[in-house]
Amino acid sequence: MDARENVTGVERKVWDLIRELSSELKNVAENPVLEAILIAAKVLGVRKEDVVTKDIIVSEKEKSIIKELVEKRANGYPLHYILGEKEFMGLSFFVEEGVFIPRPETEELVEMALDLIKRYGLRVVADVGTGSGAIGVSIAKFSGAIVFATDISEKAVEVSLKNAKRHGVLDRFVVKRGRFLEPFEKDYEKIEMILSNPPYVKMSARLPQDVLFEPSEALFAGEDGLDFYREFFRRYSTEGKIVLMEIGEDQVEELKKIVPGAAFLKDTSGRYRFLHINRRSS
Ligand SMILES: C[S@@+](CC[C@H](N)C(=O)[O-])C[C@H]1O[C@@H](n2cnc3c(N)ncnc32)[C@H](O)[C@@H]1O
Incomplete structure (x- = not known):
């Protein structure tokens, strides 16, 4: 029985x-x-x-x-907070209240990044705003790269470390609390690729009820939703690096002004979803 x-x-x-x-x-x-x-x-x-x-x-x-x-x-409480996990890139990630729940469209960013890592033989990748570690832990798991991850949220640092341990990549996933890449400033030259799914929602946006249970610092980025990009590209040079970031589908025209020279890519549903910069010579 x-x-x-x-x-x-x-x-x-x-x-x-x-x-x-x-x-x-x-x-x-x-x-x-x-x-x-x-x-x-x-x-x-x-x-x-x-x-x-x-x-x-x-x-x-x-x-x-x-x-x-x-x-x-x-x-309206999110299902994945109740279950305590969310599948991403075929891996189960711990999630809990206070940490952003990874979305399927971000898997496309990881797939593109893995192709580029392989093509250029990249060794050092940054994940800015790692949340549950969805991007960074997946990159460490499916490539040989070392990942430097940051997040402003202590809870995200804690949960991403748990996920790195769960997926056996603690030796190649280094996460620190801080804004943008501040915790890795002295390693900035070593970083070959920068990945991020940053907050990009307008302050005034009306979001579905369950999304409002997720941390506001993971979602909102000022009045026009562009604060993160504005500040990031003001601070950091992309010379010699590859950058892939998730964006809102209606942000392309504004982002062209903030990040001249960036390319914009659509996701599989045909919506503009990614900002791409490739300034590697080979
Ligand atoms: C949309 S969530 C993405 C989380 C994860 N990368 C994913 O795709 O599931 C954005 C994350 O960025 C963090 N964040 C927001 N502003 C940041 C900043 N200036 N520097 C570092 N992290 C930041 C938030 O705390 C949140 O965890």
């Missing part, structure tokens, strides 16, 4: 509960049943496949925890 079928204080089977609770998620979730399954799997400590295929029995206590979390989600 499966250990999960031996629960005491038996109330009901998990599938009945999911059917009942998923309807509460219809206003916030694209796939309410899937989200209810993921939350139940997390609470029960089983794989999501087991929730679907096994006749799992749920105790009163488990039921009340699942209900409470579904209610939290129904009020």
